[in-house]
Amino acid sequence: AQKITQTQPGMFVQEKEAVTLDCTYDTSDPSYGLFWYKQPSSGEMIFLIYQGSYDQQNATEGRYSLNFQKARKSANLVISASQLGDSAMYFCAMRSGGTSYGKLTFGQGTILTVHP
Amino acid sequence: GAVVSQHPSRVICKSGTSVKIECRSLDFQATTMFWYRQFPKQSLMLMATSNEGSKATYEQGVEKDKFLINHASLTLSTLTVTSAHPEDSSFYICSARRTSEAFFGQGTRLTVV
Numbered sequence: 001a002q003k004i005t006q007t008q009p010g011m012f013v014q015e016k017e018a019v020t021l022d023c024t025y026d027t028s029d030p031s032y033g034l035f036w037y038k039q040p041s042s043g044e045m046i047f048l049i050y051q052g053s054y055d056q057q058n059a060t061e062g063r064y065s066l067n068f069q070k071a072r073k074s075a076n077l078v079i080s081a082s083q084l085g086d087s088a089m090y091f092c093a094m095r096s097g098g099t100s101y102g103k104l105t106f107g108q109g110t111i112l113t114v115h116p
Numbered sequence: 117g118a119v120v121s122q123h124p125s126r127v128i129c130k131s132g133t134s135v136k137i138e139c140r141s142l143d144f145q146a147t148t149m150f151w152y153r154q155f156p157k158q159s160l161m162l163m164a165t166s167n168e169g170s171k172a173t174y175e176q177g178v179e180k181d182k183f184l185i186n187h188a189s190l191t192l193s194t195l196t197v198t199s200a201h202p203e204d205s206s207f208y209i210c211s212a213r214r215t216s217e218a219f220f221g222q223g224t225r226l227t228v229v
Binding site for chain 2: 035037042050091102108109
């Protein structure tokens, strides 16, 4: 069974500061993918960043970077230079393999609030 | 990136009626789509996997007779909430798989009164 855990229900950060959102996972599949999504109050799911289990380097996308520590089974999201528009719910998710390829298992989510 | 369109974005219906939600992949063919349900301030929970041309695969605890899924073409999957009750009020969101990526629709906020 796959499991994703986000232990931070809420996080606060000052504008222009960096913030790390935690995510740990558990799977027996050797091949998997890890995603981070942003969900603003409108409800849409905005893809932020992806890390494959065999990727040697940590993924980066603009202000987003993923701190992938495979041995510790963690995939933390780092947002640099926070902006007010970053305030939203953030979900870590894992893609399963095999016949259910593409199915995502989501963590509980972290509500990020950016203060001016 | 790929576009997935979900319609309607909001719907209010009377208890006992049925509601159909559509999920379309606009610029790619999706043999597999997924339907999720999300309660306020909670995570997305997978309801079912929709496969083009075959029966949907439902997650444990999801009533297949209540949540009817049809994936009749490579670009359209529909979720019908039958005999809706107030406890079915929730945010429903679909995603479509293209290679290794999953693209989400905008979601549908269902309110049953």
